[in-house]
Amino acid sequence: MNEIFPKGHAWIDGNFVALAEAKISILDWGFLRSDATYDVVHVWKGRFFRLDKHINRFFESTKKLRMPCQMDRDELKKILAGCVEKAKLENAYVEMIQTRGMSANFVRDPREATPRIIAFAVPFGWILKQEDFEKGLDVLLTEIKRIPPSSVDPTIKNYHWMDLVTGMLNAYEKGNDTAILVDENNNITEGPGFNLFCVDENGIFTPDYGVLEGITRQTVFDLAKELNIPISKKPISIEQLKNAKELFATSTAGGIMPITKVNGELIGDGKVGENTRNLHEIYWEKHMDSGWSVSINEILAK
Amino acid sequence: MNEIFPKGHAWIDGNFVALAEAKISILDWGFLRSDATYDVVHVWKGRFFRLDKHINRFFESTKKLRMPCQMDRDELKKILAGCVEKAKLENAYVEMIQTRGMSANFVRDPREATPRIIAFAVPFGWILKQEDFEKGLDVLLTEIKRIPPSSVDPTIKNYHWMDLVTGMLNAYEKGNDTAILVDENNNITEGPGFNLFCVDENGIFTPDYGVLEGITRQTVFDLAKELNIPISKKPISIEQLKNAKELFATSTAGGIMPITKVNGELIGDGKVGENTRNLHEIYWEKHMDSGWSVSINEILAK
Numbered sequence: 116m117n118e119i120f121p122k123g124h125a126w127i128d129g130n131f132v133a134l135a136e137a138k139i140s141i142l143d144w145g146f147l148r149s150d151a152t153y154d155v156v157h158v159w160k161g162r163f164f165r166l167d168k169h170i171n172r173f174f175e176s177t178k179k180l181r182m183p184c185q186m187d188r189d190e191l192k193k194i195l196a197g198c199v200e201k202a203k204l205e206n207a208y209v210e211m212i213q214t215r216g217m218s219a220n221f222v223r224d225p226r227e228a229t230p231r232i233i234a235f236a237v238p239f240g241w242i243l244k245q246e247d248f249e250k251g252l253d254v255l256l257t258e259i260k261r262i263p264p265s266s267v268d269p270t271i272k273n274y275h276w277m278d279l280v281t282g283m284l285n286a287y288e289k290g291n292d293t294a295i296l297v298d299e300n301n302n303i304t305e306g307p308g309f310n311l312f313c314v315d316e317n318g319i320f321t322p323d324y325g326v327l328e329g330i331t332r333q334t335v336f337d338l339a340k341e342l343n344i345p346i347s348k349k350p351i352s353i354e355q356l357k358n359a360k361e362l363f364a365t366s367t368a369g370g371i372m373p374i375t376k377v378n379g380e381l382i383g384d385g386k387v388g389e390n391t392r393n394l395h396e397i398y399w400e401k402h403m404d405s406g407w408s409v410s411i412n413e414i415l416a417k
Numbered sequence: 418m419n420e421i422f423p424k425g426h427a428w429i430d431g432n433f434v435a436l437a438e439a440k441i442s443i444l445d446w447g448f449l450r451s452d453a454t455y456d457v458v459h460v461w462k463g464r465f466f467r468l469d470k471h472i473n474r475f476f477e478s479t480k481k482l483r484m485p486c487q488m489d490r491d492e493l494k495k496i497l498a499g500c501v502e503k504a505k506l507e508n509a510y511v512e513m514i515q516t517r518g519m520s521a522n523f524v525r526d527p528r529e530a531t532p533r534i535i536a537f538a539v540p541f542g543w544i545l546k547q548e549d550f551e552k553g554l555d556v557l558l559t560e561i562k563r564i565p566p567s568s569v570d571p572t573i574k575n576y577h578w579m580d581l582v583t584g585m586l587n588a589y590e591k592g593n594d595t596a597i598l599v600d601e602n603n604n605i606t607e608g609p610g611f612n613l614f615c616v617d618e619n620g621i622f623t624p625d626y627g628v629l630e631g632i633t634r635q636t637v638f639d640l641a642k643e644l645n646i647p648i649s650k651k652p653i654s655i656e657q658l659k660n661a662k663e664l665f666a667t668s669t670a671g672g673i674m675p676i677t678k679v680n681g682e683l684i685g686d687g688k689v690g691e692n693t694r695n696l697h698e699i700y701w702e703k704h705m706d707s708g709w710s711v712s713i714n715e716i717l718a719k
Contacts, residue, residue: 235444260567274450275451283526
């Protein structure tokens with residue numbers, strides 16, 4: 116198999132290894148049952164953004180899966196920073212993973228498995244490329260229902276993505292950039308790797324149900340408060356989505372990204388909205404602020 | 418990491434390898450998005466049971482995921498038989514997997530990925546051990562909703578198991594053998610790796626919605642017809658489950674297995690029912706019938 120790896124580095128089973136060498140057993144339940152959780156933090160100009168919040172969520176997710184992470188926070192930070200340093204990346208997408216691991220002799224009981232921790236760094240990825248910011252995202256609103264919270268707790272960041280991948284395939288085949296999924300009541304949920312926000316005359320709002328509690332989503336709340344813009348969580352209907360003054364997506368993979376088209380129709384005047392632009396700017400400014408970010412070197416020097 | 422592998426053998430990326438050497442890249446979308454499908458066929462006394470039906474479903478699943486399997490049926494059979502032969506197993510659990518694979522440079526578009534085929538054989542596994550047949554399964558009926566068909570097509574055999582794993586953990590912690598999940602309307606669906614059947618005065622029935630179309634489930638239909646027992650698919654309520662004369666589970670991992678207790682309460686008189694026993698017996702008889710099974714050696718000699 117001809118595998119072309121991005122620039123990057125990984126840590127697995129106690130060792131830093133080249134990305135091409137980072138492999139897991141096919142008997143790991145993280146693969147065979149998607150019994151795993153993960154988190155992704157980014158590095159911008161050599162600084163992790165809101166690293167502790169990502170680690171908090173990761174630790175919470177491992178607890179909810181009844182396999183609390185046994186690694187110390189500082190040790191995990193050193194591993195994440197080590198992956199970025201060894202990959203020689205200034206801007207990076209850094210993933211930490213805990214799988215259920217393997218059980219001796221392949222016994223079915225998840226409690227018999229030994230969890231496995233993995234980390235890797237690759238170049239920073241954009242759901243919407245920087246140079247396409249003014250154009251914005253052209254999304255497909257699908258009829259696919261995001262896996263509901265009654266089945267899988269969405270606050271545990273997880274790899275159950277078949278619904279999202281189906282949405283992506285539908286979107287790409289129609290020429291859209293990405294997809295949005297709905298919930299059981301046909302309210303808006305999220306897309307592959309991003310949360311959604313609407314802006315109308317009353318302020319900014321985002322779905323309150325059936326979505327990942329994204330760190331960039333939380334950041335939008337924090338920044339909106341700094342900017343004195345009213346913001347809240349509430350259900351968003353398809354009508355509200357289509358009639359929004361502004362729409363934007365949030366993700367560690369690209370930050371705050373305007374959505375200018377839904378199913379080919381313009382949102383507002385089809386241009387990047389004022390709130391979206393302001394939030395986007397202040398979001399990137401915070402990356403150099405030591406209250407919001409920490410340098411790789413500072414972590415490695417400890 | 419101290420990994421204790423079962424006896425077995427695998428095939429991956431064009432080569433037969435020892436089970437301990439069978440690994441996939443952590444960047445394979447089959448892991449990072451659980452974007453994969455699989456099938457499991459069993460070997461009993463050196464013979465595959467209903468191999469073509471499993472391969473048909475596997476090929477169908479790869480098509481539904483828009484990554485139709487490029488491997489020829491006879492080649493796949495030789496690989497599966499080869500895993501069993503090299504593992505020196507008389508009775509085996511044989512899994513075939515296709516993942517979305519890796520995309521060059523980690524680009525998000527699933528269409529850019531090159532699918533990966535994997536196969537492995539391990540010793541035959543039992544959800545209910547042979548020696549516990551008369552005791553039967555003691556299951557926990559949970560309130561967890563199986564991931565609905567509006568999110569993930571259950572006819573594509575998939576690794577989205579977090580709901581099932583949560584059910585298993587709940588069951589094991591309470592001392593039950595396994596769990597049953599419900600659908601959005603609180604009708605019965607399935608458990609971790611098995612379909613469910615009820616028997617009442619009108620015959621045998623099994624859920625028609627939100628479940629894997631199991632090959633052993635299909636086999637029960639075929640056998641019931643041979644035995645002239647009425648059988649049908651229809652919704653099963655919790656009441657119907659609890660008041661059934663007989664209950665049984667079906668899986669490649671153990672065949673036809675009596676369920677004698679739900680939430681600690683006996684089903685019927687708590688003994689293995691007549692229909693369950695008859696189906697179980699004829700099920701195992703068919704394993705030596707060349708209309709239903711094929712020997713490893715015959716496949717390897719072709």
